[in-house]
Amino acid sequence: MSTEGLSIGIPVGGQATDRARARSGSRWQVLLRRDNVVPLAIDAVAVLLAVADVWLVIPDKAPPYSIYLSAFACLALVGRRWLPFAVVLGTVPGFLTGWSQLAAMIALGMLATRKQTHWQVWVGAALVWACRFIQWPLSDFTTLSWREHVLDGLYGILVAGMPIAIGLLIGARAQLSQKLVELAASRDRERKLHDDAVRAEERARLAREMHDVVSHDITLIAMQAGVLATTPGSESAQETAKVIRQLSTRTLEELRSLVGVLRSGAADDGPHPGIGELTQLVRGCEVPVQLTVDSVPEQLPAKVSAAAYRTVQECLTNVRKHAPGAAATVLILGDGDALNIEVCNESPSAPVTPLPSGGHGLTGLAERARLLGGSFETTPTDDGGFRVRASYPVRG
Template sequence: MSTEGLSIPGISMGSSGAGAADRVRRFRLAGVFAALRRGVFAPLRRPVVTTVCVELAVAMLVVLDVWLVVPPKAPPYSIYLSGAACLAVVLRRRFPFLAMLAAVPGFLVGWAQLASMITLGMLATRRQLGWQTWVGAALVFTCRFVQWPLDEFTQLGWREHFLDGIYSVFVAGMPITIALLIGARAEISAKLAELAKSRDRERRLYADTIRAEERARLAREMHDVVSHQITLIAMQAGALQAQAKEGPALETAQVIRGLSTRTLEELRSLVSVLRSGSEDDGPRPGIGELDHLIRTADVPVQLSVEQLPDTLPSQVSAAAYRTVQECLTNVHKHAPGATATIRIQAASGGLDIEVENERASRTGEHLPSGGHGLTGLAERARLLGGSFETSGTKNGGFRVRARYPLDR
């Protein structure tokens, strides 16, 4: 049956041959574009190639900005200084302040306005609102406001000076504004990445705590209910074995008693595994990795370790590491600039951990939290038979104390 000439509301149908040809042509064009993306344009996505292309485009723009406005009888020194300003743009990434200083003379006595704006923008991106940025802004403003030669500048009226002042503010302020936006975007990206890592860590800690609690509940149920029932079966099989002197009943009683005894032993082994929390989640960091954690925590830390035994239970070592990790994360998040004091001591059959931080020394952005960090630490300590408490300090800081038994 042919569909040619068939009209259906909302659907346009032509001849099958023409549609197939169109599809073939579209597929061929898509294949050509895909090959171009993979072959010709793929190197353009590399960072080095992209940087080189950007530098070439910027150099071309600043050269054209000078070359297109140079008058026929321009003084040679103004042309040389404008060329030096164009060359300074190439050095703006490694030496932003020196590049800006080198570009300013070409703007004052020449025509290198775009070169001065670009070097000022790079300086503001690197230094933000530091004193070097303010110096650069003042120099660029002066170069735009003052006209060279000076005798022509003194002959201008107040209206021209007023307009030049307005334009100078825009010329000096626009690169700084763009640089501040770039800096704010980078800071927000870093904060979001830090927040994502913190939330992932809190979710993993909370999930570990829930799994440990579920294992403990299963162990209690298996010990209190299943183990009790199997013990009763073994006792009943023993009584039946004592009553049945011979025959099939005696063999059946022996089999039941042997199976129930073996099942009880396996059940007790399983309960022991559940209570110990052993699982194949991979290696966990312990107290031996605290040095690396402190070096990468971006928080000033004073560490004191006393009377540690040669070996620690794996659960206690992991719990100590997680406690310090969570506390340092909270100090970095909620008390920027504060010093954290960590005291670890083994005494009276337990491992005592105390983390205390001062009040924040600088203002930081408030980041939302998942709220599971300290809660998970408290649940972990409770499951290990220890204790966990938090309190404020007199100087406005925060203190966390945890104790984990060593007889695990």
């Protein structure tokens, strides 16, 4: 068996520039996301509408202070998502002494959307109503008739009530959407708990069956092999009995470990054989094997190491069952990103004894490779043998 170390080099040349470009690109992606673009567009439209409203109704000879206050009210809408109550207060002077009515209504609507029935909403509504009810300058307000006061009061209720109604409706819709999301998440959790319970019950049933049937039979095999090994007879028979007892004992230990995994529901219940035990596996498999291990990383992931061991173990077991007398070659090669395994055997040189086989071994290896993100394939060879190739990623 030949083994070489593997050195992994990490290029450092343009990585800093690449990372800077990646961060810059990620910032643009965050800024251009729909969740960010849509609110910004709505804010821009709100400011433009408020400015247009002031520009269309402002008289030619308006006092400068009223123009400045109205412009300030329109620009204050930019901060309505962060300081809604302060923005409402900022629009009051422009609405009272100027013409920023739409700006005040937009600010009040955002306040109602965010705060719902908070006291700030009612204070803002009272201020907006007062700005619409009171005429500026106050000298003009005192000259109005009682009918005009009543009409201004009713119109003020509409001006202050409509934004609040829309804001409450939007807030209620958002709360309902949040409740639906929470309900869906709760149903998902309940479904997951139910699935976990079903799987736990199935694991417990499988553990009982394996312990009551398989473990019992293997124990009897080990006991019978022990008796046969101590019975006087030919040395080959005693050696075979010892091998049977060793294999039965090891299988029983692994079966008990597997039963523990099934009962606990854990993904792993202790150490498993890895690539370091391949030499011992090859020596005890009773198959002529040429093992070559080349460029395997020193720090190999535990799952990949166990997968490599199980792949070679299953392949050598199949050679012993289905190709008696055939020699096998095992090649394990690391290329930096993956661990490649190839097991190839010749055609059988002895009569094949039919043994029970469900074909689940190779299927399990293929599933293991898929779960680890690797590949698995089997092909017959031209000389009547069989070849198995598997690849398991060793990074990420």
